[in-house]
Amino acid sequence: MSIKRALVSVSDKQGIVDFCRELSALGVEIISTGGTSTLLAKEGVPVIGISDVTGFPEIMDGRVKTLHPAVHSGLLAVRDNEEHTRQMTELGLDYIDLVVVNLYPFAETIAKPDVSYEEAIENIDIGGPTMLRSASKNHAFVSVVVDAADYATVLEEVRAGGDTTLATRKRLAAKVFRHTAAYDALIADYLANVTGEPLPERYTVTYEKIQDLRYGENPHQKAAFYRKPLAAQDTLTAAEQLHGKELSYNNINDANAALQIVKEFEEPAVVAVKHMNPCGVGVGASVYEAYQKAYNADPTSIFGGIVAANRIIDEDTANMLKDIFLEIVLAPGFTEEALEILMKKKNIRLLKLGNLSTAASRKTSFVVTSIEGGMVVQESDVHSVNPEELQVVTDRKPTEEELKQLLFSWKVVKHVKSNAIVLAADNMTVGVGAGQMNRVGAAKIAIEQAGEKSKGSVLASDAFFPMGDTLEMAAKAGITAVIQPGGSIKDEESIKVANEYGIAMVFTGVRHFKH
């Protein structure tokens, strides 16, 4: 078999002229639709208009042009089926051996900030996917190209043997069904948002590959990094890598965790993360001061960590960063001097990530966690506490400074794995107890880590205290103020202990479990 006739109908016309010119030179007849055929004709590529094949005009602003039996019989006929062949001859129809189609740019259209509903709907391609499906189903005989990246392979094979190989046709057909499924998933998602059904009876999601990863969490696990088609520009998926080795699976998770925390802050902030938990968070008048605090929070754990900043990294900060081994520095940018300093370090990865939105401006999105055999979906935890809604439950109110530290520690504890306790003083974390099976255990770790610094610090707990023992321990460590959701049947027990020791305690009414 050889490719004799191709149907070409593309929205993205990049590379199409050269591809068709080559096909034509190889003796392939080209049929095409409106804009595509105008372009080909203008560039001197011999082309037959689709209307000449269908005997029907392109109508309704292009809504109906290739949706015709003359097209779909040519694509779907089983070449070695006598009955199909007889019907083709009887009806005077011709085979189409190659389909080159890419679709109306639905994703690009809905990404436009001022897009109207009508414009979005008009950009749902019907004729294109229909041809892609017909051709892909009949891949035993028909070649189908949906991605310009495959033009070269097709040309090479046609040049060599008059047709693509069956293996190539199968691969191209499979690619088409991924493409049309992703296209439909995006439409389904758009319409689910329009109709207010964010958690519909079928959850159809689509992701596109950013890169293969060397391995997953461990070297024996295969892995890759994917992004949502319209992911926000301040997510890790949009990060530009300026320097260093390729990101690893664990790097991506850790950098994402660091990014979520640093986005909590309006003021200059730096976050150091290890194994998806913050080991040091600092806020200061400058990125330099913030980094000093994040570093001093836990100079041991930061080694080999991931650092995220919400301000451009300057020379002074770079000079400090260079002194220890860090896997990643992630920031909205780096000064030239800072880059020069850090790029001397072979093993550090530098990631740049535009302007970061802050928690206050962040919208809810949905996050998926897979379980064996399924997944759970929930709204992202974008809740920020309003200081005016804090409920003071103790005899003593927090001082202004205590309140500042309480709000700081609350922003951090939200991102620490449960059970989580964070101790803070002077705009930095001094102790982090993460991922413990009981709350008092988490507090013990945080207090132990803080050592002397726990005296005069404040404590944040991601969920309520089931009894008074954690507060008892906090009081003995010299902690002066506590922030927690409240809501335990034994709240009174904790309040009593707090009052006994003169601790100021506030309730947020909201908890921040994180698993």
Ligand SMILES: NC(=O)c1ncn([C@@H]2O[C@H](COP(=O)(O)O)[C@@H](O)[C@H]2O)c1NC=O
């Ligand atoms: N309606 C049809 O019969 C139809 N046939 C092909 N298309 C699409 O029209 C586009 C190309 O249009 P043109 O060649 O006019 O620039 C392609 O994205 C193709 O997928 C169609 N348009 C949408 O459904």
